[in-house]
Each structure stands twice: as C-alpha cells, then as structure tokens.
Amino acid sequence: MIKAGIVGGTGYTGVELLRLLAQHPEVAVTAITSRKEAGMKVWEMFPSLRGRLDLAFSTPDEAPLKDCDVVFFATPNGVAMQQTRELLDAGVKVIDLAADFRIQDIGVWSKWYGMEHACPDLVAEAVYGLPEINRGQVKGARLIANPGCYPTAVQLGFLPLIEAGAIDTNFLVADCKSGVSGAGRKAEVHTLFPESSDNFKAYAVPGHRHQPEIRQGLARMAGHDVNLTFVPHLTPLIRGIHATLYARLTKEVDLQALYENRYANEYFVDVLPAKGHPETRSVRASNLCRIAVHRPQGGDTVVVLSVIDNLVKGAAGQAVQNMNILFGFAENLGLTQIPVSP
Numbered sequence: 001m002i003k004a005g006i007v008g009g010t011g012y013t014g015v016e017l018l019r020l021l022a023q024h025p026e027v028a029v030t031a032i033t034s035r036k037e038a039g040m041k042v043w044e045m046f047p048s049l050r051g052r053l054d055l056a057f058s059t060p061d062e063a064p065l066k067d068c069d070v071v072f073f074a075t076p077n078g079v080a081m082q083q084t085r086e087l088l089d090a091g092v093k094v095i096d097l098a099a100d101f102r103i104q105d106i107g108v109w110s111k112w113y114g115m116e117h118a119c120p121d122l123v124a125e126a127v128y129g130l131p132e133i134n135r136g137q138v139k140g141a142r143l144i145a146n147p148g149c150y151p152t153a154v155q156l157g158f159l160p161l162i163e164a165g166a167i168d169t170n171f172l173v174a175d176c177k178s179g180v181s182g183a184g185r186k187a188e189v190h191t192l193f194p195e196s197s198d199n200f201k202a203y204a205v206p207g208h209r210h211q212p213e214i215r216q217g218l219a220r221m222a223g224h225d226v227n228l229t230f231v232p233h234l235t236p237l238i239r240g241i242h243a244t245l246y247a248r249l250t251k252e253v254d255l256q257a258l259y260e261n262r263y264a265n266e267y268f269v270d271v272l273p274a275k276g277h278p279e280t281r282s283v284r285a286s287n288l289c290r291i292a293v294h295r296p297q298g299g300d301t302v303v304v305l306s307v308i309d310n311l312v313k314g315a316a317g318q319a320v321q322n323m324n325i326l327f328g329f330a331e332n333l334g335l336t337q338i339p340v341s342p
C-alpha cells in the first residue's frame with residue numbers, strides 16, 4: 001500500500017481523484033486539503049463517498065503531506081509550484097493536475113498564465129504525463145505534469161497521423177467541445193445553470209492557454225514546430241470532451257489500420273471500427289479515449305473524432321494512470337470502470 005495526499009480535495013478533479021483512489025487496491029488516502037472546509041468530513045461534502053473514506057479535510061499546512069508517497073495537486077494554476085520542491089526534498093512524488101509544469105518554455109508559460117514561475121528548474125525536470133507517448137519517462141520521474149483535458153483529447157487524436165508523417169503539420173485544426181465541469185467547481189456566472197444549459201458557444205477563439213501546450217506536444221511528435229488552430233466550445237454537458245480534428249493528408253495511408261495498429265496495445269485508447277462516431281457518453285466516468293478516423297468523400301482531408309471524460313482521462317484518471325506507472329503497479333489498476341451510460 002502507498003499513502004496518497006490530495007491538495008485541493010473539494011474541487012471537481014479532487015473529488016474524482018477521491019472516487020478513483022478509494023477504489024484502488026494499493027492506495028490509502030491519508031491527507032486531503034481544503035482551506036475553506038477544513039474540519040469537515042469528506043463524506044459530508046460528497047455523500048457518494050460515505051462509508052468509503054473516513055477522513056476530514058485539513059488545511060494545506062496541517063495535512064500530513066510529507067508523510068505521503070505521492071501528492072496530487074488538484075489546485076488552480078500557480079499553487080503546486082509553491083510547494084513542490086519541499087515535497088520532492090522530503091522524498092514525495094508529485095503529480096500536478098494543473099499547468100504549472102506542463103510548458104517547458106518559461107516565457108511562454110508566464111505569458112499565458114500571467115505570473116512569474118517560482119521554479120523553472122523543476123519545470124525542466126518534470127515529465128509530461130501522457131503515457132501513450134512517453135510512459136518510459138514517466139516511470140523514472142519524481143514530478144509529473146499531468147496534461148490538460150483538451151490537450152489529452154487532441155494529442156491522442158493526432159498522434160498516429162503525425163508519427164506516420166502523413167499530414168501537413170502547417171495546418172492543423174482542433175475544434176473542441178467541453179462539458180461545464182471543465183471550468184471547475186468555483187462559482188462563476190458563465191457556469192450557472194441558466195447560462196450554460198440550453199446554450200452552446202465558442203470561447204477564447206483569439207487564444208486559449210491550451211494552444212501552446214498542445215502545440216508543444218504535437219511538435220515533439222513531429223520533431224519540428226507545427227501550426228495549430230484550436231477553438232474550444234462550452235457545451236451543456238456536465239462531463240465530456242469531444243474533439244473534432246482536421247488535417248490535410250500528404251501521403252496515401254490506410255487510416256483505419258494506422259490507428260488500430262498504433263493503439264493496439266493501449267488499454268485506455270479504443271479505436272472504433274471504420275465509419276464510427278464516438279460519443280462522450282461512451283466514456284463517461286471512465287479513463288478511456290475513444291477515437292474514430294474518417295476521410296470524407298475520399299478527399300485529402302482527414303477528420304479524427306476523439307472523446308474523453310475531462311475529469312477522468314482529462315485529469316484524475318490520467319493522474320492515477322501516471323501514479324500506477326510511477327509505483328510499478330499495473331497501469332490499469334483501479335481504472336477498469338465501465339463507462340456510465342446513459
């Protein structure tokens with residue numbers, strides 16, 4: 001058994017971590033923080049966990065984080081970078097669900113996140129935790145930058161095409177839709193029920209902070225810089241991301257075989273049969289990414305459909321997948337849930 005701590009246990013990704021870790025046979029959650037709800041039992045806030053976790057929230061200062069084997073940060077951007085060094089020095093592995101360690105270029109990070117970075121040396125050390133691309137590096141890491149939700153769906157969708165050198169990487173389009181839980185649990189007008197239900201809109205078209213993260217990942221796959229247009233939309237779902245990706249083919253390939261072969265050994269990526277249309281409902285509450293690849297009218301445009309649950313493969317589930325790799329557990333341990341449908 002390993003001991004796990006969660007900083008930011010009252011947010012949507014925090015409670016999703018709790019749901020997954022409470023079912024994990026090799027993990028005991030021993031520390032969970034909230035500044036606002038310190039002292040409250042976890043089940044009082046999240047009744048779904050009653051009987052599964054007899055722990056109360058503590059303030060970050062009082063929680064026994066240094067006694068843990070691994071600490072997850074499920075906090076707003078800029079929090080993990082203040083506390084990670086101390087934990088690493090105490091021998092604790094750190095998995096950050098926020099973006100503090102995702103972007104290697106500190107100038108780019110500061111521009112998009114609007115703050116100075118507290119520890120650029122740790123950014124250089126951090127491993128971007130998208131196991132389908134770099135599980136070998138994850139294995140030996142102390143510090144994992146857990147990818148963003150949109151970046152997970154988009155990178156897994158483009159990966160086979162870019163690795164095969166089959167598309168023009170100067171013109172990539174990612175048209176993405178997210179459920180409202182992607183915005184977190186904090187109160188904001190645009191996520192109120194009357195604002196976000198029965199409504200659909202794009203946002204951040206001039207620029208979104210996930211664009212540089214996705215671009216960095218796609219450039220690593222390609223071995224050179226790429227051009228990407230990324231347009232996120234808010235859709236009246238609670239959970240789920242649907243990414244529709246467009247690219248121009250530059251050589252003849254059997255697209256279906258390319259995707260099936262690339263993901264043949266990936267437990268968490270399911271390539272649908274030809275002509276498939278994955279639904280967000282088909283991955284709900286699971287760590288799966290389901291993908292379909294199309295070539296409409298036999299033209300030179302390839303269309304990839306990639307769906308995930310933003311709170312699971314897009315956040316907490318991927319974090320647990322990374323934890324499993326870090327500690328030498330089977331990669332799918334505690335992550336074999338069948339999606340909830342309807």
Ligand SMILES: NC(=O)C1=CN([C@@H]2O[C@H](COP(=O)(O)OP(=O)(O)OC[C@H]3O[C@@H](n4cnc5c(N)ncnc54)[C@H](OP(=O)(O)O)[C@@H]3O)[C@@H](O)[C@H]2O)C=CC1
Pocket residue numbers: 007008009010011012013014033034035036037060073074075076077079097098099147148149181182183184185186310311314315
């Ligand atoms: N929601 C999603 O789909 C995804 C989210 N992420 C990222 O994961 C992180 C968490 O997201 P989410 O769960 O949605 O966020 P929430 O807003 O729902 O929750 C944030 C949590 O962090 C705690 N917190 C806030 N400020 C601080 C602080 N300064 N120090 C310590 N704890 C703090 C809050 O509790 P309290 O204030 O009581 O301490 C709360 O528990 C974010 O960085 C987000 O960008 C990544 C992928 C997907």
Ligand SMILES: CC(=O)N[C@@H](CCC(=O)OP(=O)(O)O)C(=O)O
Pocket residue numbers: 097098099147148149150178179180181182183184210232234
């Ligand atoms: C619907 C919605 O608002 N989604 C969030 C992205 C999700 C998130 O929390 O961002 P990270 O993955 O970088 O942590 C947004 O667009 O800001």
